[in-house]
Amino acid sequence: MRHAVFPEPGEVGLRADRLRIQRGDRTILSDLTIEIRPGELLALVGPNGAGKSTLLAAICGDLSPAAGTVEFAGRSLSGWTPIELARRRAMLPQRATMSFPFRVAEVVAMGRAPWAGTPYADEDDDAVAEALRLTRMESFTDRVFSALSGGEQARAALARVLAQRTGMLLLDEPTAALDLHHQELVLTLARDRARLGGSVVVVLHDLGLAAAYADRIALLAGGRLVADGPPVEVLTADRLSAVYQHEIEVFPHPGTGIPLVVPKRSTG
Known part of the structure; x- marks a missing residue:
């Protein structure tokens, strides 16, 4: 970055x-x-x-x-x-699919493709290592992407986007x-x-x-x-209830004031 x-x-x-x-x-x-x-x-x-x-x-x-x-x-x-x-700009789609048995490190390195042939290609190794560290995926580098859980695949895909450094x-x-x-x-x-x-x-x-x-x-x-x-x-x-067609309550968090959004549920 x-x-x-x-x-x-x-x-x-x-x-x-x-x-x-x-x-x-x-x-x-x-x-x-x-x-x-x-x-x-x-x-x-x-x-x-x-x-x-x-x-x-x-x-x-x-x-x-x-x-x-x-x-x-x-x-x-x-x-x-x-x-x-x-x-x-880097785009992370909803689903990341791989047709070949790429390792996680290879998937993350794909984020560096736009910089091939430029002076910034010298940063490839650092960018991949940083992205793996930020997403807590360092221990998965040699794992095959398709063998990961859904959540692990999501983090590896995010690491690819971060490695793109946009x-x-x-x-x-x-x-x-x-x-x-x-x-x-x-x-x-x-x-x-x-x-x-x-x-x-x-x-x-x-x-x-x-x-x-x-x-x-x-x-x-x-x-x-x-x-x-x-x-x-x-x-x-009122706005959320109308948009989601379900009665919704919004309360300020007692410590931060951040809105807490709660759908109304039947207690019966």
């Missing part, structure tokens, strides 16, 4: 303007505008089918919009070559397969990256994790942006 170049915190690193994404006749995202700023961890939350992963794919450049624009560092996303983007991280449900301890580890790493000046966008289903770690939360529903702002402003009981 030492060679990653970050804009000043608060500047707009990426902007999606009036974005519309179509799949056949179906509109997945509609008239969505959002900014991603360096120095912030932005959490995308919302019910299943809200468009969170689709938005992340559009931001990444994997999906072309039917309407609207995506600008990265003041330039249209379509104006960047794939290798230029790969040196500036200024922007796009993480799609990075905590879904993880236990409580490793959920906290992953989001601490994401928050630390933002504190260093990077841009981090993470798709989460756990609203409590989003409240605890995000600087901003973007709440999506039905392919539209419902709210965008600090957790305490976005995560209100």
